[in-house]
Structures are given as structure tokens and as C-alpha cells.
Amino acid sequence: MRRHRGLWLYAAFSLAILWVCGHEMLTAYAQLVLMFIGINIILSSSLNLINGYMGEFSCGHAGFMAVGAYVSSILNVWLFTSHKVFGPPVLSPSSAVYLFPLTLLAGACAAALAGLLVAFPSFRTRGDYLAIITLAVNYIVKSSVENIQAIGGARGFMGMRKVIEEMEAVWRIPWIMLWILVFTGLTVWVLHRFVSSSYGKGIVAIRDDEIAAEIMGVDTRRMKLAAFMLSSGMAGLAGGLFAHILGYINPGTFTIMKSTEVMVMVYLGGMGSLSGSVLSAVLFTLILEVLRPLQVIKWVVIPLLLILLMLWRPEGIMGDRELTDVFPRLRRWFSADKGDVHGAP
Amino acid sequence: MALLEIRRLTHFFGGLRAVADFNLRLEGGELLGLIGPNGAGKTTVFNLVCGFYKPTEGDIFFLDKDIAGLRPHAVTAMGIARTFQNIRLWNTLSVFDNLCIAQHFRLGYGLGDVVLRTGRFVTRERHVRRTAEELLEIMGLRHYAQERPGNLPYGMQRRLEIARALATQPKLLLLDEPAAGMNPGEIDQLVETIRWIRESFTLTIWLIEHHMRVVMSVCERVQVLDFGQTIADGPPEAIKQDPRVIQAYLGSEELSHA
């Protein structure tokens, strides 16, 4: 019980949110913002694994997001609703309640496989050239989707609303909010465990000195595979959730611009700091919303703010430290494997 | 059975023949030196043995298994570890983590265990940490456990490199100029350490060194390379007198360090 304090805290927080949403004490808009915060947390912390911890420069995260979004959406629409291309529902619509997380994970798996498109070249390529490969993968995914007419091509794909409605017909709970809370927590938890284990720190060794890592016994290829697949799989998860919030997706959502947004969150939070990524995702989403009334000016103000931030604090909010390093008392709440050296019996 | 056997090892960089027809039979427990003027090909021999380059020609047998062409981490897993001529530590990780990650290939658990924190993960991770702590202790680095390697004094960084190599639990330890850049006091300490490691870890050590004092005082046998070719092989005293060795070093000041 004591060891999982952070977990319990998060569970309580999630239940509170769900309760509040269930009783319609939050406006739809506020709920939407909360959900986007969750998704942005998944996106930024998963990209941090590559750009921060492994020190590669991936700028195609939105591509993997797209894969997850499309695969899970198509699966759900095909399985649980009647659609003009996919025909009548394959399974009983109410089973969506149980199978929804599985289709999300299927989308994540597809995205993880797409991650191989970057992982394999990364064996031989590093740095800027790998960055370009990620960029190319982003474009390839986007224009592939644009060219598949069965799923709407450039016009986009919809019908996910109905899936959610089917789920709500069984139990009236804010389903999407529920799954976003679950998967956001899960992502951060998995990533935290990964980067604080000796296994996961292998990717930090790759960042610091890849040659030394390989020679001193780190199977760098396997670690790169693991990191890229984990990261892109999580992006796929975020994509799937994202698609079901809006009920509609189109390839234009998953452009380099989206990838840039995620990158900005990673750098804003600090490369190699998980809590930094979480913080910056919250902050960034809120800033985007606060500045929304500015319309066109918004995208003038944000880059300007970021440029100023870079000049003033180039390492981001947290640098590569964690919240528990800054406020050691937090360790009581969140298991602190990091730096907990002599504590082991 | 020889620990390491190298036959007719040759390596080219483009047109440059860095190592030519190199032969070696290393028995367990030996302490062998490899010397030669700058650019003779010493580091290249190490790189070939540890799998960083694939030899143009020749065989490398470690415990009767052909290891030429294996990837470096696999060679390390078989029991060959090394240090680097220019220190290559992982500088954003703590000293302690440096020692943990060197055990990466024998962690014995995978991604699933990490996420679910299985029993295997917990026991293995504890074992890894204990090994790292022991090494900190015996190498006199305990004080620096949470420091970043870059903040350590130079001599300590060299020690850490040796400690990291030992963390892989090697049978053969390759040291590439461990005394480079050290002051005389640090060198004395290093000689002690090398002797001590060899005894307490029952290791075979193969050492590249320019400082003759180190070579003469720890090595039992010395090989001399020049332009990739082996020009002498024998006990240190004999090597020192060998006219071909003196010829090779002529003009370079290195022998006079002795």
C-alpha cells in the first residue's frame, strides 16, 4: 500500500474527475480541455523517450499518432457500427464496452510496427539524417492515408461517435474520459518504470556514448527497437483516444505541425525529464486554450514565447531533473527508484 | 585450451593496412603488454578483438569459439571487456549507473519484467546494484557514487573505466593506455591496482601502454607492433634490448619515459 501511494493518489484523482464529469459539473469545454491534456501528456512523454532519453531527434510523432488513430477507429467502426463501406456491425454493438480498450491497443500495436520504419534505419543512421527519416515517415503515413479512398482519403474518416454512443447506451459513464485517464496514467507509469530501470537506462547510455554502450555490453539495436516501438506505440494510443474524442479524423490533423507541437512540449518540459513532459503538456495545452481568442495572433505569440523561453532558459522547465529531485519530499508519494542507491537492502 | 587465439589477423582501412598478419596465443592468467609507436595499429587490434571492426582477414578464437564478426555486445557477453584510450564514460549518468549499465547484457529480464516489476526483475536488479556497489567499494569510488563521471578527477575517471569493465565480469581485460595523462603518483597507484585486480579477479590482462615504467613493472610478456607488423615478442627485458624495437622507437621519445 505505501509503495503505491502515487498510484492510489492518481486513482482517487481519476475517480474524482469521472464523478465530476458524470454529474455534469464540468462544462463540455472544460472536459475537452482535460482530455486534450491527457492526450498531450501521452504524446510528450512518449516522444521524450526518443528525443530526450535516447537523444535522437524524431520529428514525425504525428505519423504514428495517425496510424493508431486510423487503425483503432476503423476497427471500432467496422466491428460495432454499420458503415457504408464496412457494412453492418460484425459484433454486437454493446460489446464495444469491453472491447474498446483492445481496439485501442490494436491501434497502438499497429503504430509500434510503423515505428519499425524508423527503428531499422536507426541502426545505421543517427542525428540529423535520422531526423529526416522520421520526417519522411510522417509524410508517408499522411499521404498513404490520403490515397486510401475506402477510409475517406483526404476527406477524413468518421463514425466513432456512434461507437461511443453504443458504449454510453450500456452504461452512462464518460467513457472517453475514463480511458484517457487510464491510459495516460498507464503511459507515465510504464515510462517511469522503464527509464528508472537499469534496462531502460541503456538508452541513456546510447545517448551519452553509443560506441561505449555497444562495446560495454548494451545491445544497442535491441534497445533502439524497444524505444522506438514503445514510443510510437504510445503515440498510436494517443491517436486512438484523440480520434474518439472528436469522432472525426482527417490526415490533415497529423502533419508536421502536429509533430512540432509535441516536440515543443518535450523541449519546454526538458529533455530527459518525465515529470517535465507531464508538466509542460498541461501548461502547453492550457496556454493554447488561453490564447485561443487571439486566433491568428496565437501562432505568433506562441513561437515568440518559446523563442524567448529558449533564450532565457534553454534547457526547458526541468532540464533533465525530475520533480522528485527538485522537491525530495515528493519521494514519499512516488516511488523513487532514481537515485535510490543505498536504500536497497 | 588457449584463452585467446588470433591467427593471421589483418585489417585494412581503405588502402591503409593498419594490422598485418597478427598472431597471438594468450593463455589464461597471463599479463601481456602491447607496445609500439603512435599509429602502429595497437588500438585497432583491440577494436578487432572486441568486435568493433570486422577483420579484413584472419580468425579470432576466444575459448575456442570464433568471435570475429560478432557484434561488440555479444563479445562482451562472452567475457572480453575493455577500457578506451580516450575516456568514454556515460557522462549524464551517475558513476553508480555507469556500473549498472555495464551489466546490461546479463540483466536477465526484459521489458515485460520492467513494466510489471516481476520477482525476477526485483532480484536481478538487486543483484546488479549489489555488484555495482561492491565495485565502487573495492575500486575506492564509493565516495563518488552519485557524481557524474565528468566531475571526477582524471585518475578517478580512469579507475571508473576499469571498474566498469570489471562490472561485465570479464575473463579477459583489455586496457588501452590506462596510464595516459596520469601523473607519477597516479601511475604508481595504477600499477598497484592492475596487479591487485589480476590476483583477486583471476583475470587475464592485455595492456597497451606507452609508459615503459608500467609495461616493465607489470607485464610478463610484451609484443611490439610497428606499422601493423609484429616486430618483437618476448619478456620485457629482452624487448628493451631488441635492436629492431629501438629502431622503431628511434626519434620518438617514448622509450625514455622508462
Added chain:
Amino acid sequence: MSGRGPSRWRDRERQESRVFVDTLLQNILNALQWGSFYALIALGYTLVYGVLLLINFAHGDIFMVGAYIGFFVANFLLGAYAFKIPANLSPPLVFALTILLTMALTALVGVTLERVAYRPLRRRGAPRLYVVITALMCGLLLENGNLALLGASRRSFPTLIPPAVYDLGGVLVTNVKILVIIATVLVFFFLEAVVRKTKLGMAMRAISYDRMAVPLMGIPVDRVIVFTFILGSSMAALGGVLFASAYPVLEPYMGALIGWKAFIAAVIGGIGEIRGAFVGGFLLGFVEIFVAAFFPSTLRDLIAFSILLVFLSFRPTGFFGVARATKI
């Protein structure tokens, strides 16, 4: 089918192959033109990368800024604004002046960016990736700043060169197309001369060859960097004006996609190499035009980027780039 003997068949075959050759030539010319645009932008990426190891992601937008500056300069010279110059200039002269003025003004923008955003970071020794993010942000700033200032309405670039179409034995070529291609070839020789003959140019090469030694040799690094940005930005401006002359519609995001693609061209050629930018640019131009000729044009980006992916997987450093041997 009412074939009246083999001669009729042969006729048709000849005609078809004739048409085929014509379209082929037409496509080659189009490819050369697009390749020129890519090459002119790719140059800026490559030059800056060679000197700073920085992917200047704002560069595509410098191209856009160039086109807009060109628009205002041309209109000013044509007397479209309240403040007029007294002389009445002939259109070709206006065109030449527009190009020169635009190049100068755009270079100023590029240098300002370097001064304000990149240099302070460099001074502090910030990790390269932070500088790259800053560059991305500068790009966004230029795009959206333009949108905010000038509005979303498209502007059409004034016609400075009276359009003429030449018929080269069935192949139709516009004078602008020829101009673009010739200008690009000239730029290539000009830049090659600059980096080989001038002091600053040689210093640029020295920096990309050995980063550590250059400050020791007394080369004023900051001056070289400014010079690099001047060269890169003015070439993008040239590209912008030429592009606007060929496709006279301006909008704030016009530099985004073409910029990314030019960057890809620079990488295919081997980033940091001037000839790489040209080879990569023309290669990309050819791939795109010919893909569009034989496949539905929606596949153009897909195939172009797939080729890039495959190419980089097999030759990770591009055409002319050499992998630096890591000595351990």
C-alpha cells in the same frame, strides 16, 4: 478496328512515340524548373548546416518572405504605392532591380534571425537540438506573423517579364522556365567560385572541414556565419522571386511544404555540400514530375518520400556526404 495495312500502323506508332518524346521533353523541362527551385532553397539549408551544423528550419519561410518582399519591391518600383520613384523603369529593369533589392532585404531578415535567435543560444553552448527547435519556432513566427500582418488573402505577383512561349519542335517552353533554369546553373558556378576563391568562402569550407581548429587559426567565425546566412537567404530570395514569376500566387504558407522538400533534397545530396544541394534538388524535381506523369498526382508526395526513406536507409549520408570515421 479497320487497319488498312501496316503503313497505317506504323504511322500511328510514329505519332505516338512522337507524342511520347514530346511529353518526355516537356516533363524534363518541368523537372528542371522544379529542381531549380528546390536547389535554390536547398542551398540555404546546406550552407548553414555546413558551417553551424544547424538545420535551419526557418529557411523555407525565408523563401516565402523573399517572395513577399519581391512582391512589395516590384510593386513599389512599378509605382503602385503612394511614394513613387521619379523615373519610369522598363519592366526588365524592374525585374533585375527587384531581384537585387529582394536578395539584399531578405538577406537582412536571415541575418537578423541569426543575430536575435540563434547566436545567443550558440554563445551559451545550448545543445544543438534546442537551436533547431528555435529555428522551427522562427519559421512559425514568420508564417503566422505574415498571416497576421497581411491577412489570409492571396496576392498575385505582378508580371514583370512579358510572357513568351517558344516552340522548340513541338515542345513548348516559357521564357520564365528557361530563365529559372539558367539562373540556377549560374548560381551554382557563382557559389562554387565563392567558396573556392574568396577568403570568406574558403573560411566557410574550413569551418565545415574542421570545426575545432578554425577559431585557433584566427578565422572570424561570427563573420563567416553572417556571410553564410547572407548567401543562403539571398539565394532563397532569388528562388522566391523566380517562383513567384512562374507561379504568381503568394500565400503565407507557400514556403512550408516546398521548404521541407528542399531540405530533403539537401539531405539526399549530402547536407553540407553545395553540389549536393543541386544534385538533390534536381533529383527530387525529376522524381516528382515523373511520378506525377505516370501515377495519379496524389501519389506524388508518397512516392517521393518513400524513395527518400529507401535511399537514406542504404546511403545514410546522401550522395556526396562522407561518413566521418569514428576513431576510438
